[in-house]
Amino acid sequence: MSELETLILHGHYGTPNPLKVMILLEELGLPYKHVQVDITKVKEEPYTQLNPNGRLPTLEDPNTGLVLWESAPIVEYLVDTYDKAGRLTLRSFPESYHLKQFLALQSSGQGPYYGQWVFFARYLPGEAVAIARYKDQLLRVWSVLDKILEGKEYLVGGKCTYADLSFVAWEDGMRVKFPEFGLEKRASEYPNYNAWYQRLIARPAVAKALRINREEMAKAAAK
Known part of the structure; x- marks a missing residue:
């Protein structure tokens, strides 16, 4: 794919939805550039000229002329x-x-439940009912996937697909960025889910995307 022009991913290291796209870009071996967007300015121009919703990520593909947002x-x-x-x-x-089904589960289930749990647990720790609700929903998604993955290596068709890979970014963020929530300790309760996740992060392209994300997060934290 050396003849392709470089795709541009507008994101922010340390946020899961841009990482979700990075993983696919790495898996497909596509040339891309990550443009770091100031997360405090995503609701302002010039970024809103690309993405009027003011969220991350946004992809620009000069090969097709497409600008697309929502991961x-x-x-x-x-x-x-x-x-x-x-x-x-x-x-x-x-x-x-079935692939679309699981991508929808990730987008409407895993991501929002994880995100809301982080928000309430970290910034509004007094909201015990909300914290408990989102934690319960997060673990419910784990249990659903754990049951689906019984006797299987991947979600659909016996091979790794974009549906599987789309779950990695939020899971990695929760385990690595928020260890105080103790997800690593709970993982053994969902052996099928955890084994599946370990298979996914062992993939070279996934490991590369996760490494880049962590290195850039560390650089930003050191400034």
């Missing part, structure tokens, strides 16, 4: 456009729809 459609776009060999997807029926 889930970005993931689908990258696979549809650049994974012609189907390494990370399945195009058969009904598997192709």
Whole structure:
């Protein structure tokens, strides 16, 4: 893919949804540049000229002229456009729809529950009911996936797909960035889920994206 122009990912190291896209870019071997966006200015111009919703990430693809925001459609776009060999997807029926199903679970379930738990537990620790609710929902998602993964290595079709990979960023962020929440200690209660996650982060492209993300976070913290 050396003839491709460089894709531009507008994100912020240490935030999971841009990392979710980074993982796909690395897995597909696409040339890309990460543009670090000041997270306090995402609701301001010039960034809102790209993404009027003022959230991260946004992808610019000069090869097609597309500007796209929201991580889930970005993931689908990258696979549809650049994974012609189907390494990370399945195009058969009904598997192709099952992939969309799990991507929707990640986007509407895992990500929001993790995000709300972090918000309340870290910034509003007195809100015990909210903290308990989002923690319970987070662990519910774990239990659902743990049951689905019983006897399986991956979610759909016996191979790693974009649906599996989309869960990595939030899980990594919670385990590494917020160790005080103790998710590592709870992982043994969900052995299928935890074994699946360990398989995913052992993939070279995933490990590279996680390493870059952590290194850049450390650089920012040292400033």
